[in-house]
Structure formats: structure tokens, C-alpha cells
Amino acid sequence: MNDKLLTQSQLSASLTDLPPLGMDVLSLVDDFRRYYTHTLGRDRHCRSAHYAYQALVLILRERLLERWKQTRYAYEEADCKQAYYLSLEFLMGRALGNAMLNLGLDENTTLALQCLGMELEELAEAEHDAGLGNGGLGRLAACFLDSCATMQLPVTGYGIHYDYGMFRQEIVGGEQVEEPDHWLRDGNPWEIERPEYTQRVHFGGRTELHRDGAGPLTVRWVDTSDVLAVPYDVPVPGYRNGTVNTLRLWKAAATDEFDLGEFNAGFYPESVAAKNTAEQITLVLYPNDTSENGKELRLRQQYFLASASLQDVLARWVGTHGHDFSRFAEKNVFQLNDTHPSCAVAELMRLLMDEHGLGWDQAWEITSRTMAYTNHTLLPEALEKWPARLFRHLLPRLLEIIFEINARFLAEVARHWPGDTGRLRRMSVIEEGPEPMVRMAYLAIVASSSVNGVAALHSRLLAEGLFRDFYDLWPRKFNNKTNGVTPRRWLAWCNPGLGRLLDETIGVGWEADLDRLHRLLPLVEDGAFRERWRRVKRANKERLARLVAAECGVEFDPQALFDVQVKRIHEYKRQLLNVLHVIHLYDRIKRGDTADWTPRCVLIGGKAAPGYFMAKRIIKLINNVATVINADPEAVPLLKVAFLPNYRVSAMETIAPGTDLSEQISTAGKEASGTGNMKFMMNGAVTIGTLDGANIEIREEVGDENFFLFGLTAEQVEERRHHYDPMAVVAADDELARVLRLLECGHFNQFDPGIFDPIVHSITSPHDPWLTAADFRSYVEAQKRAAAVFRDVEGWTRMSIRNTACSGRFSTDRTMREYNDEIWHLPQVPAKPMA
């Protein structure tokens, strides 16, 4: 027999079955040199960190790829249920450190680089953040993916491959200037284009009824303008477990079909221009963190994501199960990250009925069993609504389906509450009026088997307030899933000093079992341990001070209290309250009221939506106040203020470990959860905060003696609104009156008279929705308590340790366990072992 030749199946196996790559230092050094010289073509004259970064990525990438394949094989063979996380945002940040850490290569790559005479930190800085998100919601999606891979859950993220992510913020003359974020300028070595899985997405056109012989009446969506969706896959490694899950990002591409009519008529430019319209869909992320109503391009993005992702899942289903959909709902679940991808509800109905021939009832059964919706906001004005007119123009078939869903839903409401027309009007998916609107949250609720909020208070307020009617109808749909953050990025990677201390004291393994941090509690009373804790914090504060010096040109003294508020700039988050306190401290310094002073460095950072006037004016105020205070020799030893430009994921990796006091000061009842609060806590910061969002649960975990609480409760806020009189508050509080006078008299805007008048007006208006003045006094008192404890070095260290020790609950591993136990019901599937 011809034993030299390989059979076809041996050949195809030998094509993809390779011996595992080495994970030892020598293999890494060898591979690095080969990539650097032979793949990237660099030599000893090259001094740029960029190519060294590229070589390092190639090393990690191939080690990810081999595990990625083993994970796919495992999911295929198990033929198990899978979940799909649909999100317009995945705020991934940098991938290098995460890949090193999760592959278990962090020590060996550091050693390999040392052998080659290079510094990891310098290479890591060469990576652009993947800023494909606005803030909390997008970063939450990224943390979820990390935890799902770590828990070996078959979960795929579906998102958009934006050419431009979140804008880069520059501060010019104290004001925000937005610059485009061309994060793909140097290419993205982490992604893999998979044109073989391209999907086609329809827009526009009209619908037609059709009957084939004696068959059922069917609908055709015709005369559409189509756009191709090309997937780019990003690997999502689990923590040292051989699993690599997938984030699939869709990029829009024009179909190659020219508009022949226009082309032949001699309108060549017009026919080519269509290409631009198609590719615009994934050009740029919308930089608003609340809904911006009515923008057609945004609705195109949303439908593009929903349609491409669902077609992808259905194509895989048909590929393995044929056209039998009877078990589809047992095997698939879609988690909607807010209403942004909620077109998916109507799109799944359309695909099942119009493309796969199912009847309404079977399609509805599948849709309503597979959809689950997460809400991230309590602000009624932030609930997404789209004009029905726009829907009809862009997605005519979807609007028909939405009307039918609504008609059947309202019939159910009418059966439940006969004659209650007020309720029908309130609950309708279509808001009636001169411009009828589609209420996306209601569509998502009606079609989902689960509706969840993101912190206990938030979920309760959804049921009692915003979605009350729906809760009355379907109480069992509603549930809470308190957010978390991944302890791999937000502790192990960003705070290696603390990580080492943990390994040496509570033992290894806390990264994937964060409740073990409780083992720190007995060490609180160990003086030598507290000293080691302080040394770690001190080094992290020095690192943060270097960042602030480099980015803001302000010197922070690491001995001082580092008081930090970083998040999107929004009135409800009350950066203004923080500034009022800073001005009050400055006023005390100028009055000589500085006995028992705690020196303090206040850092504020965050982006404002480009069209949000008040948020931008608040940024200007922070910068002006910083300029005045930092230039005053009397203030300098006691108080420093800096605004950090371009706050982003990679900046937070330096900020959280170096923070003493975490500012979580939103008006109670407005912040759905918050997740920055958890990152700070994990890294040993103490929180000053209101009873809002997850702050409540943070305080429950750590105990009220280790949390600086202030302010009205959510209930008190709602009650107070009815008779709110901020001028009376000011009249009764001389220190607040003095702060407002400093603002009014132009002390911080000598050259721009009047620019802060809108801010003074908002604080003193009886209609101020954020009740800033109402919480001023109790905030100042809480700040005084914090300052006093900080002077008691041992007392503060105890609080700091207790905060880390009690942060285990805020790991997204816990959050994902709850999603899985109560909503998804996925098996844990380990990757196939490597040969």
C-alpha cells in the first residue's frame, strides 16, 4: 500500500492539527526574534516601541488562536445551548495585558522581554484603546465577556466594528474639544476578518403579499437597498483555562452591485456614492450616553447589528439542524444590552416567518422564549423611542410586525383589565400623538422572557415606577442582576503590587474566586500587614501622580488624600456637587479656617456628550477652578485640583489603584448601578456616596462604618421635589452662600464674565431635578468625616483593607453565575485539550 501518501481526511487534519506552541521563556524569546526580524522586517536600528509591541502581539495571538479552535470544537461537539450578548457597545480597552494575564504568560513574557532588553510597560503603551463604547454599559459588556470565558460558558458577543470609537477629548482653554479616534490607524492585530460569514442586511423598499398556488399568504420585502455585514472576530480568553470565546463585530460593506439604472444613465458618481452610504453605517460610534432621538443613522446601526447577528445564528442552526426549529428556543438565548439592539425582536419574527416559513405562533413562541432584556437607566427621558414614520421608511416590514405584536399584546391587556383604556394607551408599544412613536423598551419587555435591572434599588424602582404596568401584568418576568467588574483586569492586571501581596497572604487563586478576599479580614488587625498595604498604595499613588503630572501638568503629593471622580459628565452624576465642595475648601483656606487640615488632591475626569451644553460648561468650571486654586500659593500645600483629559479604560487602570476616596455622589434614584464604584472598592478606595445604585449594596457588604454616606434617599428626593426651595437652603447655610457668591462674582471667570451663570441658575432653581443644594450640607459633613479618618493613618488603612476584603460580590463572575442560573441555563463546556 502507498503508506507515504496521506488520505484526504488525514490531509485536512494535518492542515489544522499542530503541536502546541511553547509557553516557556525560551520559546517566547525565539518567536519574538523571528517575528521582529523576519515577519515585521525590523533590525537593530529600529527604536520604536510599536514594532516590539506588534511582535509581542503576534506571539500571544497564535497562542490564543490554538485555544480558540479547541473552544469552538468543544461547543460544536457538545451541541449545547448558547447565549448571544447583543450590544451596540463593547468598551474593550487594551487587549495585550489581558491576553498575557489570562494565558498565564504574564511572568514569562516579562522575563522574555527582559532577556531582549525591553520594558513591558513601554510596549503596552503603544496599543490604542479599543474605545467602542461610551461608558458603563459598554464596559460592562466587556467585563461580562471576560467572566463568561473564565467560567467556560458558551457566550458570543455581537457588536459593531466602528472605524471611529469614542472621540478623543482634548482640553483647550479649559473646554472640551472632540477629536476623532482613529483607533485602527496602525491596523488591529487582535481581530480576524471572516468574509466567509458575510451576511446581507436590507433597508428601505416596500412589502408585498404573495401566494404560491394554494400555499399560505406570505410577505415579501422588495426593492430594498442592501448592505453587506462582514464579521471581524476578536478572541476573548478565559482566565488560564484554555477557553477562548468570540466577540464578533460587524463592519458594513457595499454590495458590489452598481445601481445599473444610474450607471447606464451616465450617473457614475451617484452610483458609486451608494457605496459610501452603505459603509457609513459602521463609521462612528454615537457619543451619547443617553438616547439621542430620531437620528436615522443610529437606527440603521441598530438594525444592522440585530439583523446580521440573527442571520448568523440562524445560518449556523440550519447548517447543523436543517429547517426544524422545534428545539431552537431550547438551544439559543439572546441578551439585549438595553433597547439599542431591540429591533432583534421584530427581526427574528421576520426571519423565522418570511425566510424560514414558520407561522406567527411558532415564530412568536421562539422569539419570546429566546429574548431577554436588560435595562440600564431610570431617567424616563433616556428611554428610546423612534418615529413610526422613520421605521416605515427604513424598515417597512419590521413596522408591520411591530404593529401586529402590539395588537396581540393590547388584546391581552384588554382581557386582563377590561375597559381600562387609559392603561391600553399607557402600555401600547406605539405612543399615539401627532408623531406616533415606537417605544423600544415596551417592545423589548413584551417580547422577552426576562427583564432585569442592574442593581437592587434600580430593579425595584423599575417595577414600582417606570415599568409598573408591565410588572403588574407579568411580575415573574422582572428580576435583578447587580452589575460587577472583572477582577482580572480591575485587580490582578491593573494592581500587580496588591496582587502579589494577596498571593503572599491569602494565597493564590482569588482571581477566579473573589469571595476569598474575605480572608483579608483577620489581617486588618495585623500592624505589619497594614504597613505592607500602605506601601502598595503609596507606590500606586506615585504612579497616578506621574500620570496627572504628565497629562494635566499638576503636581499631586502622594501623602495627600487622593479624592477622585471619573465617569461621564452628567448633571445627575453631580460633578457640580464635587466642585462646590472644592470651592468651599478653597474658601476655608482663604478664611484661614485650616486647623486640623487634611491635604487633598482632587481629580475629576470624564467626557461630555458633544451636544450637552451644561455638561460642557461643568468641564469648563472644573478647569477654571483648578487653575485658580493651583496658582494660589496659600492653597497649594493644602489643596490641588486637576481635570484629567480623555478619561478612558486604560487611564482607569492607573487611577483606581491610586485612589483613596471614591466619589459616587449621584442624586439618589438616578444612577442605575455604577461600576466605577466597584473598581475603586476592589482596589482599596473608600467610597463617599449617596444611597444610589450599587452604592447601597457596596455599603451593605463593607458595613456603614467603612463608607461615607450622605444625602437624601431616593424616596426623600421624590418627596422633596414637590416643595424644593434651594434659595431657602442657601439662606440657611452661610458656607453654601459664600460658595455661590464666589461663583457669581466671577472669581473663577475673570476674563469670561457670566459664563457660569447657567450653573448658578441650575443650582438655585426650584426645578433643579438633581437637588444639588439640598445635599450640599450633608456632603460637606461626610467629606469632613473622611478627612478626619484619613489623618488617622491606621484607621484609614483598616477601612481600605475592609473595602477590598468585601468586594468579592462585585466580581462579574457572580453576576454571570446569576444570569446563567436564572436566565440562560447554559452548561459549562471546557475547551478540548490541546494535542
Ligand code: 26Q
Ligand atoms: C441610545 C440611542 C441613541 C444614541 C445613544 C444611545 C445610548 C448610548 C449609550 C444610550 C445610553 C448609553 C449608555 C448608557 C450607560 O452606560 N448606562 C450605564 O450603564 C451601567 C451598566 O449597567 C450602569 O452601571 C450605569 O449606572 C448606567 O448609567
